[in-house]
Amino acid sequence: MARGIVVTSLVDALVEDLREKVVSGELAPGTPLTELEVSTRYDVARASARAAIERLTGEKVLVRANHKTARVIALGPDDVRDIYRARTYLESEVLRRLALTRHVPEAARAANAEIAALWAEGSYGIVEPDMRFHTSLIDALGSARTSAMYHSLAFEVKLCMAQLQGRQRLSPEIIIAEHARILALIEAGDGSGAAAMLDEHLARARELLAASLGGEAGPEALVPSTALPRTS
Template sequence: MIRNLQRTTLRDQCLNALRSAITSGQLPTGHHLVETELAEAFGVSRGTLREAMRRLEQEGLLVAGSRGQLSVRHIEESEIRDIYRVRAALEALAARTLCEQPDRDERIATLEAHVRRMHEVQDNLIEQIETDLNFHRALCELSGNQALLTTWLTLEGPIRISIMHAGLEHALHNMAADRHDLIVCTLAENDAAHIEQVLVEHMDEAARRLMTALEQRAEG
């Protein structure tokens, strides 16, 4: 996670490094970010670091405490349930809309390429996280519904927090490439009702695993 950054687009590099560290659990939920330590570790000014941190606060990855200090956001079980219900509704609508497009085969081919990439990065956690998010973001983008995509993007920060919140084992299961093969195969059937069912079940299973893990952690 910690490394000096090249002297090009420092703010974006700092932003990406922090985002990856949070998404992968290297900076766990509740962790307080210390500007002096992070700025020195990344080899950037505190001003550059603050810009990146403000962006992550807007994305929902960081939250300000009573004294203004930023920490990695903690998500409650009820929030995870709500996030994944909204995801299910958005992505089911995206899939139905994609099926209606005259060039649907080309759009599905784009999603197939995303899934192939998911299969290629099975041994790289950071890449698995990013390819998983890229697939679902692309599904919304390929629907052609800009309002839908904009709404989905507001959830991306909380989605990133939830990915690792319940532990690596559950995160890896939810991001498995074969789970996404099923989505693409069902899209190819051009059956709107069936793809909606598959996506709702996809999100329900992901949320259920996350919430069960949190319950077990609380009991332990």
């Protein structure tokens, strides 16, 4: 029994580290990952390396065609649009539900404050607090199944955000303002308004990312943020 626990713990550690390397870009899209490479890199048995690769393939961090070498997933414009539309459907309904009780989780406020602090330092490295902002809203609903559905998208969403923000295509100033507007609308009990702000927020990111990955941006990419003060 103890030996099984050790092996599982080791595989978990391998999976977590490799997943983070994918999100950070250290393992670029399309990079092959073999059992030999993983076992050598981490000085672990081939069986542990194989188990980690299988886990990551199951999570769609890696892809493998016809039993060939596993490679880091490479998202294209169509993938991005599908991922972002799926999260929009789920998040919009959650915002409407939260607005019924005007419940704004403190974790969402804290995450947006962290983004603001990073932006004040001139940093675009806001993927983690940005994801925490959205995840905290989902989790605030208190539905284990809804959270599980959203968390199943979490890696792909994080990867999309990392690819977009790594290109510095979307200003954190816009993100901060739109997050704050979403929270204000929830607090005011305006679920439809919060859902509309979310749709604008995610649609802009979706189309900018699709364009940065070789697609053609839709008109949403160029719509000025309604959360920012208008200039005459």
